[in-house]
Amino acid sequence: MTDTTVKALVYAECLDGKLRRVALEALGAARLLAGDGGSVHAVLVGGGPGAALQEAAAELAARGAGVVHVVDDPALAGFAPEAYAAAIGAAVAAAQPSIIVLGHTAAGRELAPRVAAGIGGGHVADVTAIEPGGDGGAAALLTRPLYAGKAFEQRRFLPGAPQVITVRPNNLPVAEPVAPGGEGWIAALPYQAPPLWTVVRGIARKAGGTVDLAEADVIVAGGRGVRSPEGFAPLAALAEVLGGAVGASRGACDAGYCDYALQIGQTGKTVTPKLYIACGISGAIQHLAGMSQSRVIVAINKDPEAPIFGVADYGIVGDLFEVVPLLTQRFRTLFNKTG
Amino acid sequence: MQLVVLIKQTFDTEEKIELANGAVAEDGVKFIMNPYDEYALEEALRLREAHGGSVTVVSCGTDRATETLRTALAMGADEAVLIAQDGLPDDGSAVAAVLATAVRELKPDLVLAGLFAVDRGAGSIALQVAERLGLPSASAVLKLSVEDGGGAAGGQAASRASWGGGDGRIAVAERDTEWGVETVAIPLPALITAQQGLNEPRYPSLPGIMKAKRKPLRQLGAAELGLDAAALAPRTERASLLPPPARAAGRKLSGAPAEQAEQLAELLQREAKLF
Numbered sequence: 001m002t003d004t005t006v007k008a009l010v011y012a013e014c015l016d017g018k019l020r021r022v023a024l025e026a027l028g029a030a031r032l033l034a035g036d037g038g039s040v041h042a043v044l045v046g047g048g049p050g051a052a053l054q055e056a057a058a059e060l061a062a063r064g065a066g067v068v069h070v071v072d073d074p075a076l077a078g079f080a081p082e083a084y085a086a087a088i089g090a091a092v093a094a095a096q097p098s099i100i101v102l103g104h105t106a107a108g109r110e111l112a113p114r115v116a117a118g119i120g121g122g123h124v125a126d127v128t129a130i131e132p133g134g135d136g137g138a139a140a141l142l143t144r145p146l147y148a149g150k151a152f153e154q155r156r157f158l159p160g161a162p163q164v165i166t167v168r169p170n171n172l173p174v175a176e177p178v179a180p181g182g183e184g185w186i187a188a189l190p191y192q193a194p195p196l197w198t199v200v201r202g203i204a205r206k207a208g209g210t211v212d213l214a215e216a217d218v219i220v221a222g223g224r225g226v227r228s229p230e231g232f233a234p235l236a237a238l239a240e241v242l243g244g245a246v247g248a249s250r251g252a253c254d255a256g257y258c259d260y261a262l263q264i265g266q267t268g269k270t271v272t273p274k275l276y277i278a279c280g281i282s283g284a285i286q287h288l289a290g291m292s293q294s295r296v297i298v299a300i301n302k303d304p305e306a307p308i309f310g311v312a313d314y315g316i317v318g319d320l321f322e323v324v325p326l327l328t329q330r331f332r333t334l335f336n337k338t339g
Numbered sequence: 340m341q342l343v344v345l346i347k348q349t350f351d352t353e354e355k356i357e358l359a360n361g362a363v364a365e366d367g368v369k370f371i372m373n374p375y376d377e378y379a380l381e382e383a384l385r386l387r388e389a390h391g392g393s394v395t396v397v398s399c400g401t402d403r404a405t406e407t408l409r410t411a412l413a414m415g416a417d418e419a420v421l422i423a424q425d426g427l428p429d430d431g432s433a434v435a436a437v438l439a440t441a442v443r444e445l446k447p448d449l450v451l452a453g454l455f456a457v458d459r460g461a462g463s464i465a466l467q468v469a470e471r472l473g474l475p476s477a478s479a480v481l482k483l484s485v486e487d488g489g490g491a492a493g494g495q496a497a498s499r500a501s502w503g504g505g506d507g508r509i510a511v512a513e514r515d516t517e518w519g520v521e522t523v524a525i526p527l528p529a530l531i532t533a534q535q536g537l538n539e540p541r542y543p544s545l546p547g548i549m550k551a552k553r554k555p556l557r558q559l560g561a562a563e564l565g566l567d568a569a570a571l572a573p574r575t576e577r578a579s580l581l582p583p584p585a586r587a588a589g590r591k592l593s594g595a596p597a598e599q600a601e602q603l604a605e606l607l608q609r610e611a612k613l614f
């Protein structure tokens with residue numbers, strides 16, 4: 001009865017030498033899709049000092065990856081998509097999975113289409129929920145947003161098509177640890193780097209917040225109401241106390257108060273944190289599209305008629321420059337007391 | 340320099356989405372050029388202004404997409420190609436197969452596309468096209484230039500485009516990633532996807548709109564590209580279409596600012612069980 005076929009392969013993404021949480025969410029998704037009997041492999045890709053792949057590999061093995069293929073090669077020190085795609089390709093050749101799962105991140109969004117086109121598969125992107133298909137052979141239903149969340153669709157793969165799936169960070173549960181003794185094993189995967197196209201000339205690290213917007217549990221977002229780049233300072237202070245990230249409306253980006261990288265909405269990032277605090281954001285339809293799936297929404301706005309209150313669980317009609325520092329203070333005291 | 344821009348017509352971002360009979364209702368909806376594709380087109384026009392050459396816009400869509408292609412021509416594109424979506428399955432890989440074939444015939448030095456389309460939001464098709472054509476790519480580009488040199492001389496592998504092209508030049512791109520703004524150099528022919536912030540797209544001028552009427556807009560069926568059924572076979576299908584889950588009505592907190600802050604912290608802890 002032992003089924004030795006590998007059902008699913010997970011691309012376990014690392015950032016700054018650490019396994020990202022979305023990698024464990026992708027592993028959870030892969031285990032769900034593979035079902036009870038199906039085995040799941042993972043591939044870890046990196047190179048050079050600081051890659052720290054062994055620690056990440058151990059964590060994956062402890063959380064249900066039957067085999068963790070480690071590709072450690074100097075060609076993978078910088079993110080050359082062709083080199084990373086080839087590393088995933090080597091793992092696909094070794095494991096022969098029918099399903100490949102990646103995070104819907106900057107790297108995953110780049111790699112998944114290449115992997116899918118390379119093996120003649122389909123790509124279902126930005127998956128926020130999964131209904132496994134069960135043993136009867138029915139295909140799993142993959143829920144994903146349309147129009148940045150103004151609607152949703154469920155897609156399924158057609159029989160025989162190799163399946164490539166990217167899962168949106170922060171939406172699916174992480175893979176739980178397996179019972180002691182059930183850990184997978186870790187194997188170095190032979191890899192021949194392809195001729196490299198991409199030369200990484202430099203990286204300008206983002207200033208300030210280190211918490212990534214897509215993965216943040218808490219987002220404190222500012223709009224045109226913050227009035228200046230300096231106006232973001234109280235928001236950053238609140239985000240720091242809450243362990244969150246700072247985001248923005250397009251209004252704030254267009255006004256030059258912050259980088260477009262922070263923009264949330266239909267033409268920016270779609271986010272689903274546990275807590276979203278909108279400060280001085282009116283709630284235009286394009287903005288709502290990108291954040292209205294957050295678990296809890298708080299709006300702070302001077303204008304009681306602002307549409308943002310229509311999606312907010314808790315609204316405060318008031319001046320953000322007054323309310324936000326008070327909130328920061330309040331949480332600071334609370335957290336000092338309790339923890 | 341031969342520049343090709345992939346363009347999709349999408350709903351205006353102001354539009355609400357109404358579902359009717361298992362589909363998104365399109366009655367009375369205003370359609371626009373996908374905002375990210377506007378950045379791609381603007382960048383192509385600027386590259387043509389700097390380096391010479393021509394800009395061809397390519398779309399896979401319904402007849403209605405001719406309006407968007409005319410807008411692209413009015414902005415300054417030289418030619419447009421519309422491949423009929425009619426008869427193609429509702430699946431990204433089929434569209435990628437069609438676009439890749441059309442792009443190959445145009446022998447571009449650089450292909451530009453938007454980071455994603457604001458309707459489907461997958462951001463997959465352009466990169467599938469790059470993979471199918473053997474093109475290097477840089478995604479989410481915030482700044483772009485085309486330069487001489489680098490390439491083979493710099494130990495950089497050549498693009499695998501079957502038509503040659505690129506003249507040994509490279510694209511230098513700053514791209515938006517989760518690990519910072521990364522500067523990369525890739526050999527041409529290549530594909531880039533445009534991120535917001537790349538440029539400020541121009542509006543079509545009145546003379547531009549007049550000229551656009553006479554510019555070539557070719558309409559093709561997918562069959563005319565000589566693709567076989569296997570290439571066009573769908574890999575996925577839509578099983579259902581759903582409205583977003585409704586949100587329960589919220590409440591506004593009252594009192595002086597300090598009281599509101601206190602209440603909110605309390606509610607987030609006790610009621611929403613967040614901290």
Ligand SMILES: Cc1cc2nc3c(=O)[nH]c(=O)nc-3n(C[C@H](O)[C@H](O)[C@H](O)COP(=O)(O)OP(=O)(O)OC[C@H]3O[C@@H](n4cnc5c(N)ncnc54)[C@H](O)[C@@H]3O)c2cc1C
Nearest residue numbers: 223224225249250251265266267268280282286287302320
């Ligand atoms: C093609 C297209 C795509 C777009 N995509 C996006 C997108 O992805 N994301 C996005 O966000 N927008 C997007 N927009 C823009 C969107 O339509 C709105 O213009 C934008 O969201 C408004 O930003 P805002 O809420 O910060 O500014 P405003 O609408 O100007 O609102 C500012 C708010 O701040 C409040 N305020 C002012 N001072 C204070 C204070 N001291 N304390 C408390 N409140 C205060 C005001 O009452 C007001 O409600 C897009 C637009 C277009 C045309």
